[in-house]
Amino acid sequence: MVELSVISSLLRQLLRTHNRVSLPGLGAFLVDSTPSNVIRGGKVILPPSKNITFSTTETWNDGLLEQALASDQGYTSEGAQKQIAAFSQKLTEQLTAGRRIEFPELGIMRMTADGDWRFTPLETVGIDADSFGLLELEMTPINPEPPAPYNPAPPSAASPVPPYTPPYTPPYTPPRPPAAEPPRRARCSVACWILVVLLLSVVGGYVFRRPIVDYMEKSYYTPEQLAYLRGESTPAKTPVVAPPPVPAAAPAVKPEPEPEPVQYKPAPRQTPSKGKTSPQHKFHIFLARFDDEDEAKDYAQRMEGHIGYPAAVMHTGDAYKVSVLSYFSQQEADEILTGLKGTDGSEFHNAWVEKY
DSSP states (O other), X not given: OOOHHHHHHHHHHHHHHOSEEEETTTEEEEEEEEOOEEETTTTEXXXXXXXXXXXXXXXXXXXXXXXXXXXXXXXXXXXXXXXXXXXXXXXXXXXXXXXXXXXXXXXXXXXXXXXXXXXXXXXXOOSOTTTSSOOOEEOOOOOOOOOOOOOOOOXXXXXXXXXXXXXXXXXXXXXXXXXXXXXXXXXHHHHHHHHHHHHHHHHHHHHTHHHHHHHHHHHHSOHHHHHHHTTSSOOOOOOOOOOOOOOTTSOOOOOOOOOOOXXXXXXXXXXXXXXXXXXXXXXXXXXXXXXXHHHHHHHXXXXXXXXXXXXXXXXXXXXXXXXXXXXSOHHHHHHHHHHHHTSSOSTTTTXXXXXX
């Protein structure tokens, strides 16, 4: 069986580049990143960090640990899976017995009072060089030094005091007044002009409607068509030419109708007729089998909306199975299932008939 130190080393390498690494049979290691932060009123700077936790609800296996073990130790894919399964089983037995398992250079795993696994990472663990290895930085404000007292030197005869020159002050420039808003009258005149143009367009179209209509008719119709539309002439009749006679020796061939596509539709669920006693069991067409009831219900909901038949979840004692159709005769159920498998859809390719 693979050693704990090997698994711990592989986990450290995988957690550097992945936020989730599965430990089959137990759960998964999760990595949460925390950015740098300033606390205590800006006096302490915390470096960026990563927190490693372990969740037993993350049950799906991503296969990262098996691939890393096969690549590192030279196992095949199936051999690596067996080694990881044996390691998980032994780890579960030790944790259930109350032992604390220490992953070298990674952390400590133990079992809590409520039966859950608790993982505590080591403080010295280094998953990311940009996040770990830095310490808290506490900043202390620097008090400015008081200014030195001013002690002017006494004037001497050798060095006369230069005359006082005031600092240069640029001439005052008054600020520019804000741009004047356009008068309201000018804005009203623009709106009035727009209304006038629209009114003239409407009046011109009404006054000159007849020339416009004549121009449009001459553009779209020929003189003969215009004369016919105005009732000045009748359309010329096209002479009817009789089709050539068909030889008596050539029989008329009728085109064969195209076959309509046949769509298979299974019969609905059977119900016993009145006055007859229904059998105790039926023959169901099952689509899938699950170990978890919630997964079976989710799959039944999805398939019910996809294939259009009501789906039901049945507990057969060892698993949860999804049924879509049921019949009182196994022969009829087999025939319906054969027809369903012959369709283009792939929902019934793995279905089977079972008595329940």
